[in-house]
Amino acid sequence: MAERKDKKKVIGEPMTDEQIKVFLDFSSEEGVDADFHVLEKAYRALRAEDFGRFIGFFQTQGRDINARDPQGRTLLTHIDDHPKCSDYAQLLRDAGGTGPD
Numbered sequence: 663m664a665e666r667k668d669k670k671k672v673i674g675e676p677m678t679d680e681q682i683k684v685f686l687d688f689s690s691e692e693g694v695d696a697d698f699h700v701l702e703k704a705y706r707a708l709r710a711e712d713f714g715r716f717i718g719f720f721q722t723q724g725r726d727i728n729a730r731d732p733q734g735r736t737l738l739t740h741i742d743d744h745p746k747c748s749d750y751a752q753l754l755r756d757a758g759g760t761g762p763d
Contacts, residue, residue, distance in 0.1 A: 677712045683719055697729035701737045710749035717757045727759045736760055 685707070690699030697720075704716045721727060728736050738759040741747040755761075 677708070679715070679719070682708065682712055682716050685716055686719060686723065686725075693732055695726075695729045695731070697726045698731050698737065700725075701727070701729060702731075702740075705737060705741070705750055710753065713750055714753045717753055721757060727754065727757045 682704075685700055685704040688700050688703050690696045701720065704713055704720075708716055717727070728738075730736055731740075736754075736759060738751055738754040738761045741754075742751050742761045744751075751761075
């Protein structure tokens, strides 16, 4: 999977809690940590403010903010050096996310 160097700005109304919670139910592919999968899906689809709300729902379920992809990287590791993702990276850090080891 190719890493994206920037994130497009999404314009529109904030999502409802129910719309955001849908991302908690995505099934992962074999060999991909389920928590990493839903974090990545939510990151790619949600605006920063909605992603912050998603993280709250995610952690309420006791899920792992530091879940790793098959290569052993957290989502924060993936996005930390992308300038246009700084809001997302800070939300992950605020939630206890860790970056490169």
